[in-house]
Amino acid sequence: MTTSWLDLPADHPFGLATLPYGVFSTAADPRRRVGVRVGDHVLDAAAAAEQAGMESGVCWDRPSLNDFLSRGHHAWAAARAWLVEVLSDPMYRDAVEPHLLPVADVTMHLPFEVADYVDFYASEHHASNVGRIFRPDSEPLTPNWKHLPIGYHGRAGTVVVSGTDIVRPCGQRKAPSDPAPTFGPSRRLDIETELGFVVGGATPLGQPVPIDEAVEHLFGVVLLNDWSARDIQAWEYVPLGPFLGKSFGTSISAWVVPMAALEAAHVPLPGQDPQPLDYLRGDEGSVFGLDIHCEVRVNGTAVSRPEYADMYWSPTQMLAHLSVNGASLRDGDLFGSGTISGADRQTRGCLLELTWSGQEPVTLEDGTTRAFLEDGDTVTITGWAPGPDGARIGLGEVTGTIRPAFE
Missing domain, CATH: 3.90.850.10 (Fumarylacetoacetase-like, C-terminal domain)
Structure with a gap:
């Protein structure tokens, strides 16, 4: 099992095997954008991608997941592989860790605009x-x-x-x-x-x-x-x-x-x-x-x-x-x-x-x-x-x- 430099418990329901997506905001920054739940934190996905040099992460700087959904299954797989890599390889820690926010400090919103x-x-x-x-x-x-x-x-x-x-x-x-x-x-x-x-x-x-x-x-x-x-x-x-x-x-x-x-x-x-x-x-x-x-x-x-x-x-x-x-x-x-x-x-x-x-x-x-x-x-x-x-x-x-x- 891939482990994270976050030192997550092996049985945490939001470990590297889960990595769900949502849309969040904070009191300090009310913009709605895509986040990824990891442990008891939410990763500001677009900010982390920019810091770590992933250009396609711009689709996460949106108030819903719809742009990301439009990219298709190959993009979804590549994004998941990238998230696992940057959350497990200590080389990325300095770039990613500043964009991890305590889940208690964020407000969650409807994660995508429901089409039908x-x-x-x-x-x-x-x-x-x-x-x-x-x-x-x-x-x-x-x-x-x-x-x-x-x-x-x-x-x-x-x-x-x-x-x-x-x-x-x-x-x-x-x-x-x-x-x-x-x-x-x-x-x-x-x-x-x-x-x-x-x-x-x-x-x-x-x-x-x-x-x-x-x-x-x-x-x-x-x-x-x-x-x-x-x-x-x-x-x-x-x-x-x-x-x-x-x-x-x-x-x-x-x-x-x-x-x-x-x-x-x-x-x-x-x-x-x-x-x-x-x-x-x-x-x-x-x-x-x-x-x-x-x-x-x-x-x-x-x-x-x-x-x-x-x-x-x-x-x-x-x-x-x-x-x-x-x-x-x-x-x-x-x-x-x-x-x-x-x-x-x-x-x-x-x-x-x-x-x-x-x-x-x-x-x-x-x-x-x-x-x-x-x-x-x-x-x-x-x-x-x-x-x-x-x-x-x-x-x-x-x-x-x-x-x-x-x-």
């Missing part, structure tokens, strides 16, 4: 549970579910960085026993524990991305909370799917972990039957799952520990399907995996499943119970993955607090 946002539905366990809850008299999975990665287009403008408060949404609600719909704040506000995939390397309109090339457009991952108003969603989603029940807010972690940091976390998919169509199959290595472990806390109480390895569809399959009709990719596209859920109750990634639509509330450490979120509740999702040579890859956290509806 798509949310998938890639967990068989989650889709089956939701089907049983929403359609108890029908088959839990729709006939198309195992043939294609189902998704919907969300609202890019309401993607926010971790730590941003979420205002309880208002909309139409109609319980099955209600004679007519009513309007007001959501009474069944929920979370969805997801992984978000950040896309770079724009493509022309009309040109699909083959599955064997899809990984070249996957820059990295964020933790993602797809906040969901279940009562609004249940009334509106037939026949066209989620709309206002989802579009009021989506939170992502401040750090984008490169896909290169997750190579040791690749695992086989649980198994796909029937076999997908050719455009979703790919060569060996181009279709994979990820051994990522998540934890969900509500007001400090751990309520769920979802496992991403349980997901049915690969991120490369989702990207290939997203573009197979000729839809173009844009630098800064974001797509969510859909709720990460497993076969056991403690691995269900949303309150709808955990409480079985409110029938089995969870108990928090303060003795209170929750069927769905209350005003003032804070939800925090964390994650990690195994790295090379026993390293631990940290995914940071995504957190948000519910504020009362704006009425």
